[in-house]
Each structure stands twice: as C-alpha cells, then as structure tokens.
Amino acid sequence: MKNKSSFYDNKIVFKPWGYEYVVYRNANHLSVTLLNINYNKTTSLHCHPLKKSGFILLEGEALFQLGLRKKNTELHSSPAKRMIARGLFHSIKSVSKNGLLALEFETPVNKNDLVRFKDSYGREKKSYEGKKFTKAIESKFIKFKSPKLGKKQIYKIGKSNVALEVHKNFVKLLKNKNTTIFAILDGSISDNKGRNVLSYGDITKTDN
Numbered sequence: 001m002k003n004k005s006s007f008y009d010n011k012i013v014f015k016p017w018g019y020e021y022v023v024y025r026n027a028n029h030l031s032v033t034l035l036n037i038n039y040n041k042t043t044s045l046h047c048h049p050l051k052k053s054g055f056i057l058l059e060g061e062a063l064f065q066l067g068l069r070k071k072n073t074e075l076h077s078s079p080a081k082r083m084i085a086r087g088l089f090h091s092i093k094s095v096s097k098n099g100l101l102a103l104e105f106e107t108p109v110n111k112n113d114l115v116r117f118k119d120s121y122g123r124e125k126k127s128y129e130g131k132k133f134t135k136a137i138e139s140k141f142i143k144f145k146s147p148k149l150g151k152k153q154i155y156k157i158g159k160s161n162v163a164l165e166v167h168k169n170f171v172k173l174l175k176n177k178n179t180t181i182f183a184i185l186d187g188s189i190s191d192n193k194g195r196n197v198l199s200y201g202d203i204t205k206t207d208n
Helices: 004-008
Strands: 011-015 018-026 030-037 045-047 052-059 061-066 073-077 080-084 090-094 100-107 115-118 134-136 153-157 160-164 181-183 196-198 203-205
Touching (some): 004 018, 030 090, 052 160, 052 181, 052 203, 061 080
Antiparallel strands (some): 011 018, 045 115, 052 080, 052 100, 061 073, 153 160
C-alpha cells in the first residue's frame, strides 16, 4: 500500500528553523529524516499520537523540551540518542553556533501524524508543510541505499560516520565500543520465546 508521505521521499522540506529531508525509507514501516537546525532555532513543541520517534545527534548540541513544561529539558551533545514516546510533546533547539545535524527515526511512516501545540513561527495547529515548502532533492544530498548482507556502507554526515549493515546475530555487533549507537531499519531482535524486544526505529547502544 502506498503511503501519502511518499511525496516527500525525494524532496527537501524547508522549515523556519532550517530544512529536512528523508534519507531512507523502509516501505511504510520506517522513515529516516535528516534534520539541519540552525543556531538558536527550535522546532515546534509537537507530538505524534500514533507513531514512535527517536533521534541520533550527529553534530552539535541540542536542547530537548519534553512535555508541556519549559523546565523539563535535557541537553545532549553529539553523538547522542533520544527516544520519544508516542504522544509525548517535545521540541528540539540547536544551541551550537554551527547548527545541529540529527537523524530522526519515525515508525510507522505518516507525516500527517502531527499535533503542534506551540510554535515560534505561527504554525500552531497547522499540519505538516505542503508542496510550496518543498524542492526536488539534488544529487549532492546524501541518500542511504538499502543495506545488503556482507556489504557495509559508510556515510560521513557532519562529524559522524554512519554505517549501514545487515547482521544475523550479535557476534560482530558486540565488537563495537560500548558507546556506539545503533538504530534498527529492518527486522527485529527477539528473546528466546520469540517476543520482539527491539524492532523498526528503536535506537540503542552496544552495552544495552
């Protein structure tokens, strides 16, 4: 089934705080978006009622507001990760002079699953940006290719290296540093009873 959000697969979406575009998509299960947030700019305070989301910071520092109270904030320096529960209002502010680069993981794919509560740019209660805020992506922008078993892909984004790999077990994964961050693009990690522990869009570290 084709998802309406596929319109954005090859588009840059311009925001008052910078821009974003989809770097990878796994059917309707998962989309990975690269966010470029300019210094001292912030996203709207918003939530996604139906989908889970998570972030990997690749360059810069981010101030997360979690919930409706301004005092509920967390400061994260790249490389770092932060999962966001369904329905949790949140915003991200770039506090780095060179801006912030982050990957956002959303599952399932639905750009219209968005509730904006507060916004510095007058977008309260408005839906996701439409066609007039987009432009066809240029070849210079990074797009992830679907990973294949035995073929490691490495992408340099900001100050971080992002690798796409296929694994059938933990043998090679556990050789990474304890601080290495992983996100699941496809498949799942199950316990010995066959119950999924981690799946599409979940973000974790080696030592977990």
